[in-house]
Amino acid sequence: MNAAPLLSIENVSVDLPTPRGNLRAVDGVDLVLAPGQTLGIVGESGCGKTMLSRAILQLLPKKANLTGRVMFDGRDMVTLPREALRKLRGPSLAVVFQDPMTSLNPVLTIGLQIGETLQEHLGMDGSSAAKRSVELLAAVGIPAPEQRLKQYPHQLSGGMRQRVAIAIALSCEPKLLIADEPTTALDVTVQAQILDLLAREQRSRHMAMILITHDLGVVAGRTDEVAVMYAGRVVERAPTSDLFKRMRMPYSEALLAAIPKIDAPPHSKLPAISGRPPDPTRPIPGCSFSPRCRYVKDRCKAEKPALTTPDSANHQYACWHPLSLRERMSA
Amino acid sequence: MAALDLSIDTASVSPVRKRRFGNLFLIAAAWIVIVFVAAALANILPLPEPDHMDIGGRRLPPTAAHLLGTDNLARDMLSRLIFGARASLIVGLLAPVIGLGIGGALGMLAGYFRGRLETLIVGSVDVLLAFPPLVLALAVVAYLGQSITNLTIVIGFLSIPAFTRVARAATLSLAQREFVTAARALGATHLRILVRELLPNVFLPLLAFFLLAVAVTIVVEGALSFLGLGVPPPTPSWGSMIGEGRESLEFTPWLAFIPAVTMFLTVLAFNIVGDTLRAITDPRQGAL
Numbered sequence: 001m002n003a004a005p006l007l008s009i010e011n012v013s014v015d016l017p018t019p020r021g022n023l024r025a026v027d028g029v030d031l032v033l034a035p036g037q038t039l040g041i042v043g044e045s046g047c048g049k050t051m052l053s054r055a056i057l058q059l060l061p062k063k064a065n066l067t068g069r070v071m072f073d074g075r076d077m078v079t080l081p082r083e084a085l086r087k088l089r090g091p092s093l094a095v096v097f098q099d100p101m102t103s104l105n106p107v108l109t110i111g112l113q114i115g116e117t118l119q120e121h122l123g124m125d126g127s128s129a130a131k132r133s134v135e136l137l138a139a140v141g142i143p144a145p146e147q148r149l150k151q152y153p154h155q156l157s158g159g160m161r162q163r164v165a166i167a168i169a170l171s172c173e174p175k176l177l178i179a180d181e182p183t184t185a186l187d188v189t190v191q192a193q194i195l196d197l198l199a200r201e202q203r204s205r206h207m208a209m210i211l212i213t214h215d216l217g218v219v220a221g222r223t224d225e226v227a228v229m230y231a232g233r234v235v236e237r238a239p240t241s242d243l244f245k246r247m248r249m250p251y252s253e254a255l256l257a258a259i260p261k262i263d264a265p266p267h268s269k270l271p272a273i274s275g276r277p278p279d280p281t282r283p284i285p286g287c288s289f290s291p292r293c294r295y296v297k298d299r300c301k302a303e304k305p306a307l308t309t310p311d312s313a314n315h316q317y318a319c320w321h322p323l324s325l326r327e328r329m330s331a
Numbered sequence: 332m333a334a335l336d337l338s339i340d341t342a343s344v345s346p347v348r349k350r351r352f353g354n355l356f357l358i359a360a361a362w363i364v365i366v367f368v369a370a371a372l373a374n375i376l377p378l379p380e381p382d383h384m385d386i387g388g389r390r391l392p393p394t395a396a397h398l399l400g401t402d403n404l405a406r407d408m409l410s411r412l413i414f415g416a417r418a419s420l421i422v423g424l425l426a427p428v429i430g431l432g433i434g435g436a437l438g439m440l441a442g443y444f445r446g447r448l449e450t451l452i453v454g455s456v457d458v459l460l461a462f463p464p465l466v467l468a469l470a471v472v473a474y475l476g477q478s479i480t481n482l483t484i485v486i487g488f489l490s491i492p493a494f495t496r497v498a499r500a501a502t503l504s505l506a507q508r509e510f511v512t513a514a515r516a517l518g519a520t521h522l523r524i525l526v527r528e529l530l531p532n533v534f535l536p537l538l539a540f541f542l543l544a545v546a547v548t549i550v551v552e553g554a555l556s557f558l559g560l561g562v563p564p565p566t567p568s569w570g571s572m573i574g575e576g577r578e579s580l581e582f583t584p585w586l587a588f589i590p591a592v593t594m595f596l597t598v599l600a601f602n603i604v605g606d607t608l609r610a611i612t613d614p615r616q617g618a619l
């Protein structure tokens with residue numbers, strides 16, 4: 001983490017004006033990512049994960065208001081002119097979206113969609129772009145890639161389409177790949193394959209990756225660092241192994257507990273986090289998790305805890321009453 | 332570019348689509364082809380000149396020399412019908428092309444960029460829509476003079492609002508789709524997104540609407556010619572033929588009926604073809 005960071009996000013907030021008032025989707029997030037590292041961002045629906053990724057890409061909705069700094073590769077994405085930003089997307093920054101059903105254009109062939117990026121950004125001619133497209137499709141594990149070039153997205157399965165989307169994202173060898181819930185829309189059996197594919201490509205290309213998911217199990221073996229988000233804020237951040245060894249934030253623990261266990265007896269109730277995330281248009285004074293937290297104390301409802309590093313330099317969390325090992329055992 | 336994409340598209344999916352084309356569609360398409368071929372080859376076909384008067388043979392019933400008889404001025408009806416198809420088709424096809432080009436572009440810009448541009452475009456289109464179309468057409472033709480060019484421009488101008496709305500509605504829903512965000516995330520320019528990503532998607536509904544617009548335009552041209560403000564005489568047009576036939580409706584009703592039936596069949600054929608294409612493009616978008 002001492003090397004010059006590829007991406008550093010400083011105090012980034014995203015506000016969305018809505019008819020019900022200002023919605024703070026991302027609230028003062030700081031994150032750092034070194035080249036070749038993998039960061040997992042975990043949190044439930046609506047906690048600001050996607051908005052954060054869009055803030056990095058500068059693809060926020062027009063009405064959204066971004067404050068803070070997003071430094072990518074030594075450049076401030078927020079103040080970068082539009083044309084320079086456009087040139088950065090694709091060759092340096094790429095995304096894999098959640099739903100491969102909608103992230104590919106339904107009326108264009110696969111070959112056209114991959115080849116276009118190659119021709120535009122790398123200046124390849126038609127035939128070398130087609131050759132490279134075949135290589136890319138083969139690299140992401142698509143059988144008979146030559147034939148796929150002429151096919152349309154609706155002729156491929158969901159898993160195949162996601163592989164195509166990954167191939168497009170990888171086509172210009174980006175320095176940073178943002179995978180926004182890349183497996184949520186897919187079959188469980190395909191999920192692991194896609195995640196392994198992403199991890200393999202990330203390592204072999206030495207590219208940095210941000211893996212956004214709501215499943216702590218997904219980030220467990222595949223990331224160097226994990227940031228847990230809740231209600232627009234990072235509530236816990238640590239190297240992956242540290243986080244799973246010594247989880248401090250009750251929310252992280254609750255997320256982990258919500259993963260169904262394969263050895264649980266049949267028909268046992270699935271543990272769920274009760275309640276809902278707070279309404280982002282009505283911020284509450286204390287810790288935003290306090291209404292749902294099982295360890296809540298008076299102070300949690302009155303004061304918002306800051307993200308601090310009380311026990312070790314790289315394990316941050318925002319909680320007044322962090323879990324200790326003993327409490328977790330008894331819980 | 333879009334036309335190219337489209338042709339590849341239909342070619343590769345045609346086995347699936349062929350099944351959905353009914354006999355009605357084939358008959359309608361065949362009729363359109365016949366009308367087109369006849370209009371295109373009018374000069375070569377063994378026909379009397381459409382303005383040649385066969386003195387003494389007014390309002391003749393069908394004979395070997397005049398297959399559909401002659402009109403009030405002893406001119407060959409079949410010849411006039413076929414030459415009249417030219418006027419109807421030229422105006423009927425070119426006017427919607429103006430609407431398709433300008434209206435489609437405006438609609439896509441409005442649907443993609445939103446904001447003030449959209450307000451401006453939708454506002455001006457609404458103003459145009461609120462204007463009584465026939466009155467505007469009459470005023471312009473009366474002021475600028477009767478000619479096929481003026482007629483085409485006026486009707487084309489009047490068809491802009493409908494195309495704008497169709498294109499805007501289609502673009503609005505498509506611009507929300509993730510593949511547009513994905514294209515932006517890959518560094519695509521606005522122009523590229525509009526032309527490469529959105530146009531091929533918007534084109535099919537626009538094309539289907541275009542065929543319906545052709546049918547409407549043929550009727551409008553007929554109405555204007557019937558009122559004597561369409562194609563200038565002696566150039567035949569279906570509308571003016573109906574108008575001329577009206578004078579002797581009680582003795583020789585076929586003078587008005589023949590062009591009316593021809594126009595009816597042609598408009599029906601364009602409607603059937605347009606409708607079939609629309610039906611095919613609709614579920615296809617839903618399925619993806």
